[in-house]
Amino acid sequence: MAKHLVCKISELPPGARKIVEVEGRSIGVFNIKNSLYALRNSCPHQGAPLCLGKVKGTMKSSKPHTYEYVMDEQVLVCPWHCWEFDITNGRSVFNPHKMRVKTYEVTLEAEEDPSIETYEVTLEKGLVMVHV
Numbered sequence: 001m002a003k004h005l006v007c008k009i010s011e012l013p014p015g016a017r018k019i020v021e022v023e024g025r026s027i028g029v030f031n032i033k034n035s036l037y038a039l040r041n042s043c044p045h046q047g048a049p050l051c052l053g054k055v056k057g058t059m060k061s062s063k064p065h066t067y068e069y070v071m072d073e074q075v076l077v078c079p080w081h082c083w084e085f086d087i088t089n090g091r092s093v094f095n096p097h098k099m100r101v102k103t104y105e106v107t108l109e110a111e112e113d114p115s116i117e118t119y120e121v122t123l124e125k126g127l128v129m130v131h132v
């Protein structure tokens with residue numbers, strides 16, 4: 001699996017999203033409370049640009065007449081027919097075992113600072129050697 005640059009983390013603060021094209025696929029990258037997630041920007045229902053949808057929570061009922069607001073900022077709502085998906089795993093909120101959108105791994109990597117010179121260091125027979 002190849003790595004592709006999306007952006008600097010400063011361009012993707014909590015609550016933000018970025019939609020990118022990678023190898024012919026449209027992918028939405030989301031920062032949800034400082035955790036990063038990526039989903040295919042295509043709804044499994046009829047192919048809407050899912051990652052353009054609203055991000056919110058959802059209501060859950062554990063018993064009759066009792067509701068609680070859960071998954072705050074974790075639910076992506078399809079802009080065409082309002083199907084809801086859990087951004088953290090791509091699964092449908094309504095039917096998580098049968099319906100899901102493709103997810104991708106996201107990593108946050110340190111940006112190299114070109115103003116800092118680094119040198120190779122090796123350990124040879126108990127001696128630390130720097131290569132300049």
Ligand code: FES
Pocket residue numbers: 043044045046047048078079080081082083
């Ligand atoms: S295309 Fe997404 S819910 Fe219909």
